[in-house]
Amino acid sequence: MPKIIIAVDGYSSCGKSTTAKLVAARMGYTYIDTGAxxxxxxxxxxxxxIPINHPKAVRDALDHIQIAFQINSGTGRNETCLNGLNVEEEIRKMYIANFVSEVSALPQVRHAMVAQQQRMGRKRGVVMDGRDIGTRVFPDSELKVFMTADTFIRAQRRQIELLGKGEVVGLDEILENIRKRDHIDTTRAESPLRKAEDAVELDTSYMTIDEQVEWVIHLADQRIAELHRKGHFKLKEK
Structure with a gap:
């Protein structure tokens, strides 16, 4: 069966990464965590x-950054490696969450990461989540999902996630971080967070992860069947 690209965009703490990982696993696709x-x-x-207000320093630093993903043989989790070192736990900490929107707003950083992401998804059969996948990285993706959720619920989810990792952070601090990230993500000049015109919106405020996964897979199956009927895949395979 021919495969498609599933682009999952949206706000932080809406369940994007967890849903995308499980959808990829169920469909036999590759999962790419662009946020990581x-x-x-x-x-x-x-x-x-690295001073982020110094373009040359940023450009030079990017030449020394290699990012890859590996499957943890014990947990089966997709984990992030930076220059050969597993940094999965460190990049999820609050001090990185407080900094990442500023870094990801830099044009040089986005250009470098988008190029890597496009190479990763060239053969299709991927589920990629982020903030500009359907609008910038893969505007031709066959299925685009835009995820959102109530801000307070997102903060609660993030707090539970941090507690599970032994990091105690107050709800007010998390709310402030989420609002700050939302503002930077939606107003930045380079690839702002926005819903693609042909994306399907999914509000996850009162949905379980299983419900989110089933919802996306159902849409994907529908889209694959529709494209197959129209002969889309025959054209792609020539």
Whole structure:
């Protein structure tokens, strides 16, 4: 069966990454966490004291950043590697969350990461989540999903996630972080977060992860069947 690209965009803490991972696993697709890529760049900048207001320093730093994903044999999780080191736990910490929107708004960073993401998805059969997948990275993706949720619910989810990792953060601080990220993501000049015209919106405020996964897979199956009927895949395979 021919495969498609599923682009999952939306706000932070809406369940994008978890849903995208499970959809990819169920469909036998490759999962690409673009948010983790920007977090890895942010970590590198922090560790190497790269001034983000200095374009040449940013450009030079990007030449020394290699990001890859590996499957943890014990947990089966898709984990992020920065220059050969597993940084999955570190990039999920709050100090990176407070910095990543500023880093990902830099044109040089976005250009470098978008180029990597496009190479990763060239053969299709991928589920990619982020903030500009359907609008910038893969505007021709066959299925675009835009996820949203109530801000307070998003903050609660993020707090539970952090507690599970032993990081205690107040709800007010998390709410402030989410609102700040939303503002930067939606107003930045380079690839702002927005819903693609042909994206299907999914409000996850009162949905379980299983319900989200089933919803996306159902849409994907419908889209594949529709494209197959129209002969779309025959054209793609020539």
């Amino acid at each position: 890529m920007y977090r890895a760049v942010s970590l590198y900048f922090v560790q190497n004291q």
